[in-house]
Amino acid sequence: MSDVSHTPATEPLNAPVAARSSTLANLRRLLPYVRPALPSLIASAITALIATLCGLFIPLVIGKIIDGPIAAKDFSALWGPGLLMVALGVLEAALFGIRRVLSSRPTMRVEAKMRQDIYCRLQSLPMSFHDKWSSGQLLSRAVSDLSRIRWFLAFGFIFLFVNLVTLVVGVLILLSLAWQLGLIFVGAALPLVVLCIFFENNYRLLARRSQDQVGDLATIVEESVLGIRILKSFGRSAHLGRVFLTQAAQLRSTELAKVRVIAVWWSVITLLPEIAIALALFFGVQLIADGTMSAGTLTAFFAVAVMLRWPVDSIGWLLAMLNDAAATSQRYFEVMDAEITVQSPGTPVPLPPKHSGAPSGEVRFEDVRFRFADAKPESPDLLRGVTLHLHAGQTVAVVGATGSGKTVLTSLVNRLYDVTGGRITLDGVDVRELSLPDLRSAVSVAFEEPTLFSASVRENVTLGRPDSTEDDVLQALSVAQADFVHDLPWGLDTRIGEQGMSLSGGQRQRLALARAVVGDPRVLVLDDPLSALDIHTEAAVEAALRNVLARTTCLMVAHRASTVMMADQVALLVDGAITAIGPHSHLLATVPAYRKLLTTTMPDEVDEWSLATAASGSIELAEEQR
Numbered sequence: 001m002s003d004v005s006h007t008p009a010t011e012p013l014n015a016p017v018a019a020r021s022s023t024l025a026n027l028r029r030l031l032p033y034v035r036p037a038l039p040s041l042i043a044s045a046i047t048a049l050i051a052t053l054c055g056l057f058i059p060l061v062i063g064k065i066i067d068g069p070i071a072a073k074d075f076s077a078l079w080g081p082g083l084l085m086v087a088l089g090v091l092e093a094a095l096f097g098i099r100r101v102l103s104s105r106p107t108m109r110v111e112a113k114m115r116q117d118i119y120c121r122l123q124s125l126p127m128s129f130h131d132k133w134s135s136g137q138l139l140s141r142a143v144s145d146l147s148r149i150r151w152f153l154a155f156g157f158i159f160l161f162v163n164l165v166t167l168v169v170g171v172l173i174l175l176s177l178a179w180q181l182g183l184i185f186v187g188a189a190l191p192l193v194v195l196c197i198f199f200e201n202n203y204r205l206l207a208r209r210s211q212d213q214v215g216d217l218a219t220i221v222e223e224s225v226l227g228i229r230i231l232k233s234f235g236r237s238a239h240l241g242r243v244f245l246t247q248a249a250q251l252r253s254t255e256l257a258k259v260r261v262i263a264v265w266w267s268v269i270t271l272l273p274e275i276a277i278a279l280a281l282f283f284g285v286q287l288i289a290d291g292t293m294s295a296g297t298l299t300a301f302f303a304v305a306v307m308l309r310w311p312v313d314s315i316g317w318l319l320a321m322l323n324d325a326a327a328t329s330q331r332y333f334e335v336m337d338a339e340i341t342v343q344s345p346g347t348p349v350p351l352p353p354k355h356s357g358a359p360s361g362e363v364r365f366e367d368v369r370f371r372f373a374d375a376k377p378e379s380p381d382l383l384r385g386v387t388l389h390l391h392a393g394q395t396v397a398v399v400g401a402t403g404s405g406k407t408v409l410t411s412l413v414n415r416l417y418d419v420t421g422g423r424i425t426l427d428g429v430d431v432r433e434l435s436l437p438d439l440r441s442a443v444s445v446a447f448e449e450p451t452l453f454s455a456s457v458r459e460n461v462t463l464g465r466p467d468s469t470e471d472d473v474l475q476a477l478s479v480a481q482a483d484f485v486h487d488l489p490w491g492l493d494t495r496i497g498e499q500g501m502s503l504s505g506g507q508r509q510r511l512a513l514a515r516a517v518v519g520d521p522r523v524l525v526l527d528d529p530l531s532a533l534d535i536h537t538e539a540a541v542e543a544a545l546r547n548v549l550a551r552t553t554c555l556m557v558a559h560r561a562s563t564v565m566m567a568d569q570v571a572l573l574v575d576g577a578i579t580a581i582g583p584h585s586h587l588l589a590t591v592p593a594y595r596k597l598l599t600t601t602m603p604d605e606v607d608e609w610s611l612a613t614a615a616s617g618s619i620e621l622a623e624e625q626r
């Protein structure tokens, strides 16, 4: 638990990932999303620019008032320029309001579209991707990160443009008012450019690190919430609390480092204009004394110079915003660029139709090999030439030592993983030639770990088959012995899963089984889905399941003798290959490795009695006697 995974899990903590691509390159990648919003953003930027320029012209009017009506003591002449100032002020305020309206909606749409796309991408990415990435990193990328991009587009992007243009226009006005004094400001601006580059380099790495650390924190919070029962039981809440605090401290020190960079930057950009203003004042007074400049012009000059303080001061945090958005974009596209290795073929082959009455769903594993992409080079393939034939309607149980690859083997049928050698066919068609929706609606699965979603019982059961009828649902619930749902407060409409009714492990397993069997799937893949049931409920489920299994091809992973006995054939998986196949009784009698496996993994269930019975080859008799 203390080894908190990162981005992805294989990367070392605090890796300087931000160095991989430049800020501009990262921001450029947002263009496809931003393009539809560009007209509104440009309109918003122009509106903000006009508003800012309105503000910038007010000092010029003040200068004219001082040199005109005030110098001439003609107060009746104040009305015109006075009204002009009020009009400029009102226009400035109104335009800033319009700017906000113009940019809000389109930038929210950009954020929503990006969030929608990353969610869809996460759904399409293969299991090999999800095996590697921590949920907190994905959560932060899909939820909290994206608001930074909206803030940048709605505010940072617009004001970077507006403030830079304002600075250029402002400096031109200063030069036109008094070029000698204006040059002092130009001179002060040059070191700012160098400092901008220095600041940008430092801040970029910190922005990226901080966002990664937020993702790590999200992972810890998620793990500690999901695992609260274990943590409390083992009294390890304090331990995880310490891990959390360590991570939080790291995030805090990154945030403080960001603040330090901004603080240094801010001090410098505050100091430089102050020096420029002091020098301009010194020389300005001399120009007035020489008679080369009027008091009104000098007042206007300083009023404009003061108005340029905000555009200069803001550059620091606008650049910070830009770097935060660039880091967000980089993190976002790390997910969006991940390859979807398991997808439908360009021209999928249709599944042969089901013949009513006759079972379909013949599955063949032909010399199937599999290895994880990140397996150590020296380690052998997990599956090394599995050949297995499931006739339509047949039930085959796979038995093997723990970690031998049973779950992976079953996951290859509906392409949660793809084979790395050989092929698997469903009714004669390579599963990779079928469209994924076709394949996944033909192959239903139930895992040992029953995942239920925050939805009603009905929605959970019909997850894979939304078109199921009420009868289908009731039948599936009956097969899975899940009739307890009728006693829930709102029956099938009771909300379960996270934030819903709390169900027992066995109840959850039975609902997951009902979800798998609803609507008579062509192939049923059961990965030890009855492990949490008591023996009586298990026997009742198995009895009801036999009717379903008579019509369906079933590949099941079995750990318990009682489950194995439901199978027509049992395949023994050893060292990545099927080393024996036959009825349970036959294997028990003739294959020592199988017997050893069952007697070591199921000592309570395979006793002397069942061994003797099995040796006689009459498992049916054994069941009757039992």
Ligand SMILES: Nc1ncnc2c1ncn2[C@@H]1O[C@H](COP(=O)(O)OP(=O)(O)OP(=O)(O)O)[C@@H](O)[C@H]1O
Residues within 6 Å of the ligand: 131, 372, 373, 374, 375, 376, 382, 400, 401, 402, 403, 404, 405, 406, 407, 408, 409
């Ligand atoms: N990313 C990976 N890289 C290399 N090996 C992996 C990776 N992920 C899982 N493994 C290994 O692959 C095997 C997966 O086996 P699988 O889960 O199919 O076992 P199993 O037979 O179903 O076990 P059990 O009976 O305990 O459920 C394990 O030995 C595991 O250590």
